[in-house]
Amino acid sequence: MASISSRRLAKELREIQSEGCPVGISLLEANDFAKWLFTIEVMGDSVYQGEVYTLQFRFDSHYPISSPAVQFVVTDGKEAPIHPHVYSNGHICASILGNEWSPVLSVIAVCVTLQSMLASCKKKERPTDNDRYVRNAPENPKKTLFHYDGEHYNFKSTYLQD
Amino acid sequence: MTTRVPTVKDLRVKLCYICREEERADDPPSDDPPREWTHPCNCTLIAHEQCLLRWIQTSQSTASRAPNALKCPQCGTAYEMESKNTIVLRGLALGNKVLQRLGRYLTVAGVASVVAVIGTSVYACLTAYGAWAVKKFIGDEMFNLILTDDPVNWPWSAYINLPLIPLSLIFARFSDAGTSMIIPLLLVWPPSSPVGDGGRRLVEYWTRPENATQLASASASLTPSAKYWPPPPVFFGLFAFPFLRVFYQRCYAKLYQRLLGTPLPVPRRMQREGLRFDEGPFVIRIRAQFDDAGGQGAGANANAQPPEGQDQADAPAPAPAVAAAADAAAGDNADPNAAVVQAAEQLIEVDASSLGRRIGGALVVPVISSIVGGVLLELARHSRWLRVFLGVREGWHMPLPPWGRFALTASDKTWAQMGTMQQARVAARILMTAFLGGSRTWIDSDPVWWRNGVGFALFVAVKDGVQLLHLWLAKRELESRRVKDRDFSGVDVRELDLLPSFFRRATP
Numbered sequence: 001m002a003s004i005s006s007r008r009l010a011k012e013l014r015e016i017q018s019e020g021c022p023v024g025i026s027l028l029e030a031n032d033f034a035k036w037l038f039t040i041e042v043m044g045d046s047v048y049q050g051e052v053y054t055l056q057f058r059f060d061s062h063y064p065i066s067s068p069a070v071q072f073v074v075t076d077g078k079e080a081p082i083h084p085h086v087y088s089n090g091h092i093c094a095s096i097l098g099n100e101w102s103p104v105l106s107v108i109a110v111c112v113t114l115q116s117m118l119a120s121c122k123k124k125e126r127p128t129d130n131d132r133y134v135r136n137a138p139e140n141p142k143k144t145l146f147h148y149d150g151e152h153y154n155f156k157s158t159y160l161q162d
Numbered sequence: 163m164t165t166r167v168p169t170v171k172d173l174r175v176k177l178c179y180i181c182r183e184e185e186r187a188d189d190p191p192s193d194d195p196p197r198e199w200t201h202p203c204n205c206t207l208i209a210h211e212q213c214l215l216r217w218i219q220t221s222q223s224t225a226s227r228a229p230n231a232l233k234c235p236q237c238g239t240a241y242e243m244e245s246k247n248t249i250v251l252r253g254l255a256l257g258n259k260v261l262q263r264l265g266r267y268l269t270v271a272g273v274a275s276v277v278a279v280i281g282t283s284v285y286a287c288l289t290a291y292g293a294w295a296v297k298k299f300i301g302d303e304m305f306n307l308i309l310t311d312d313p314v315n316w317p318w319s320a321y322i323n324l325p326l327i328p329l330s331l332i333f334a335r336f337s338d339a340g341t342s343m344i345i346p347l348l349l350v351w352p353p354s355s356p357v358g359d360g361g362r363r364l365v366e367y368w369t370r371p372e373n374a375t376q377l378a379s380a381s382a383s384l385t386p387s388a389k390y391w392p393p394p395p396v397f398f399g400l401f402a403f404p405f406l407r408v409f410y411q412r413c414y415a416k417l418y419q420r421l422l423g424t425p426l427p428v429p430r431r432m433q434r435e436g437l438r439f440d441e442g443p444f445v446i447r448i449r450a451q452f453d454d455a456g457g458q459g460a461g462a463n464a465n466a467q468p469p470e471g472q473d474q475a476d477a478p479a480p481a482p483a484v485a486a487a488a489d490a491a492a493g494d495n496a497d498p499n500a501a502v503v504q505a506a507e508q509l510i511e512v513d514a515s516s517l518g519r520r521i522g523g524a525l526v527v528p529v530i531s532s533i534v535g536g537v538l539l540e541l542a543r544h545s546r547w548l549r550v551f552l553g554v555r556e557g558w559h560m561p562l563p564p565w566g567r568f569a570l571t572a573s574d575k576t577w578a579q580m581g582t583m584q585q586a587r588v589a590a591r592i593l594m595t596a597f598l599g600g601s602r603t604w605i606d607s608d609p610v611w612w613r614n615g616v617g618f619a620l621f622v623a624v625k626d627g628v629q630l631l632h633l634w635l636a637k638r639e640l641e642s643r644r645v646k647d648r649d650f651s652g653v654d655v656r657e658l659d660l661l662p663s664f665f666r667r668a669t670p
Contacts, residue, residue, distance in 0.1 A: 007182075098226070103180040105235070
């Protein structure tokens with residue numbers, strides 16, 4: 001009997017394949033239940049117009065009780081978007097990936113939230129502590145205890161109203 | 163008629179918001195036992211009870227997530243938990259929380275007490291040293307009167323003054339004032355009145371009828387010289403000593419100039435090189451700032467020299483240091499004599515700059531005073547003049563009480579019974595005693611402090627003299643240096659281009 005984690009991921013994958021991803025998001029790779037890749041693009045008017053980023057999800061065996069490890073891919077010539085909450089190593093400071101993760105969220109929900117996080121950005125800039133963080137950052141962003149400020153709550157509530 | 167309210171059991175399709183498994187009422191799963199469903203909030207989310215409990219439990223064990231653990235992620239309704247949460251369990255949980263907080267306080271308290279313990283032991287050491295230094299300096303007899311070995315008897319001021327003694331001794335050693343600050347420091351003590359036991363013994367002794375009658379004659383019998391010599395310690399420390407010190411420094415500077423042919427340099431090593439100590443293999447350097455490149459060169463070269471244990475007299479002079487020092491001196495002082503003296507000073511300094519030597523030297527001052535004072539006392543046995551100068555009191559007797567007769571007779575009359583003149587006299591005397599000290603007890607006692615002070619002054623004078631001699635000899639050695647000239651024996655004459663006059667002399 002497959003674990004809860006893989007049963008749920010299988011179901012999410014089936015839904016993606018049958019219903020398709022939301023606009024601007026597409027599944028790039030999902031060969032197993034450990035790592036998935038998506039491309040993400042902000043549609044319409046935004047500072048990221050025409051830029052496509054790659055988002056990586058890593059799941060452990062306790063998903064969805066434990067949150068997925070989500071980051072932008074910065075290898076193979078790919079880059080993380082320049083955003084006040086995205087570090088240059090691809091790590092993302094977002095509360096829904098940390099203390100506000102909930103099993104009610106899904107892979108696609110996270111993608112949509114991050115997409116709206118990019119869309120609401122007015123000015124391209126790195127987090128103020130980018131250099132310091134990138135120098136000492138753990139490989140897995142889940143091991144970082146981010147401090148979340150008000151902006152994150154804003155886009156979270158945006159998602160929940162959908 | 164009441165409206166029926168549906169429950170989770172009435173749903174046709176149940177979807178767990180956690181594991182996303184579906185269960186249809188017309189197609190019950192074969193799970194055994196069947197998994198329970200729950201609807202914990204006000205919105206449409208439902209979940210397997212097991213899934214939800216696991217989620218809540220996981221969240222609760224992470225501090226940052228705990229606040230959201232018992233809340234619906236969608237509608238925010240608080241989940242209501244039912245469990246065997248007995249009073250005992252709740253009490254235990256509360257106790258755990260209290261202990262956790264107590265533990266935090268305990269950590270702070272622990273660190274604080276470690277700091278306090280270290281601080282207290284340092285303080286105790288400093289105070290013990292201070293008491294010992296005072297004892298050495300003023301002699302056992304006086305020490306037992308004004309301080310005693312038992313800290314219980316000490317006046318409160320002792321707990322401030324005593325620990326300051328070693329600190330001041332060490333500090334004095336590193337400041338320009340030098341050792342000269344030390345004596346006034348030790349003289350703070352004499353004016354204080356006898357404490358505790360000592361004082362009681364004194365008063366008891368003189369209030370005994372058979373002794374009381376002698377008091378008048380005893381104070382009258384003090385020879386005039388004994389009354390005014392040695393000078394009262396406070397007077398001496400505050401007024402006479404600074405004067406003597408300036409006088410001594412002038413004399414020293416004159417002697418220095420006459421002997422070494424260059425004026426005594428203003429102490430400036432501090433500003434130029436900072437402090438430097440050679441500790442065998444280590445060099446401790448407290449660097450100020452360099453005024454010029456010359457000073458830097460001299461410092462660096464001095465560093466390169468072998469550290470300790472070289473006899474100056476026959477050690478080969480490290481030429482670079484001499485040259486660099488000469489350069490440095492030449493920069494701001496054209497006097498060649500000064501350059502040589504500075505070079506000689508540097509040579510000596512290399513051997514005399516251990517930190518331990520400085521601190522040890524500072525802390526050993528009371529012993530030196532005591533030893534030289536003892537030697538002086540021994541010498542005084544054979545010289546009447548020295549006996550008078552040191553104010554040695556023959557034999558031991560009970561010293562007079564602090565305020566002389568007044569201490570014992572004042573109780574005869576109350577303040578109100580006295581005449582105006584008498585009141586004024588009493589007041590003046592109290593003031594004098596409080597400020598100038600040199601109380602009767604001190605005047606009447608064997609002035610150990612005086613001969614120790616004189617002894618230390620002698621020691622300083624001799625030490626300065628020896629240093630001056632050392633400097634003078636080192637300077638003479640530097641000036642008299644010549645490289646020994648040799649003839650060309652052992653060299654083939656044909657390799658040398660020689661004057662014709664040589665061959666004229668060589669051929670018979």
